[in-house]
Amino acid sequence: MYQNHVLELDVRRHRVRVRGQEIRLSATEFRLLEALVLNAGLVMSIDHLSDLIWGDKGASSETVRVFIGRLRRKLGEGSWLLIETVPGFGYRFMPGRGSE
Numbered sequence: 001m002y003q004n005h006v007l008e009l010d011v012r013r014h015r016v017r018v019r020g021q022e023i024r025l026s027a028t029e030f031r032l033l034e035a036l037v038l039n040a041g042l043v044m045s046i047d048h049l050s051d052l053i054w055g056d057k058g059a060s061s062e063t064v065r066v067f068i069g070r071l072r073r074k075l076g077e078g079s080w081l082l083i084e085t086v087p088g089f090g091y092r093f094m095p096g097r098g099s100e
Contacts, residue, residue, distance in 0.1 A: 053067075082094060
């Protein structure tokens with residue numbers, strides 16, 4: 001279970017709440033958010049995310065970007081602060097941000 005002032009991620013129950021409201025994520029979106037949250041503060045390369053989420057079959061960098069975009073839309077306003085883009089490398093989950 002991960003929780004901050006904006007996001008609650010319950011891995012065992014497969015639930016996500018944003019500002020107290022439950023949101024529905026696809027299995028892929030959930031795994032992507034879980035990977036980012038479990039590695040909070042660390043920059044995760046697009047290739048590494050692709051390997052973690054899509055496994056042996058992998059995914060293109062564009063596919064990873066599309067799913068990050070979907071995830072940000074579902075997380076709502078300020079989600080770009082939670083999931084930071086690190087140009088030329090990947091993404092980083094920034095705990096404690098998202099309400100600015």
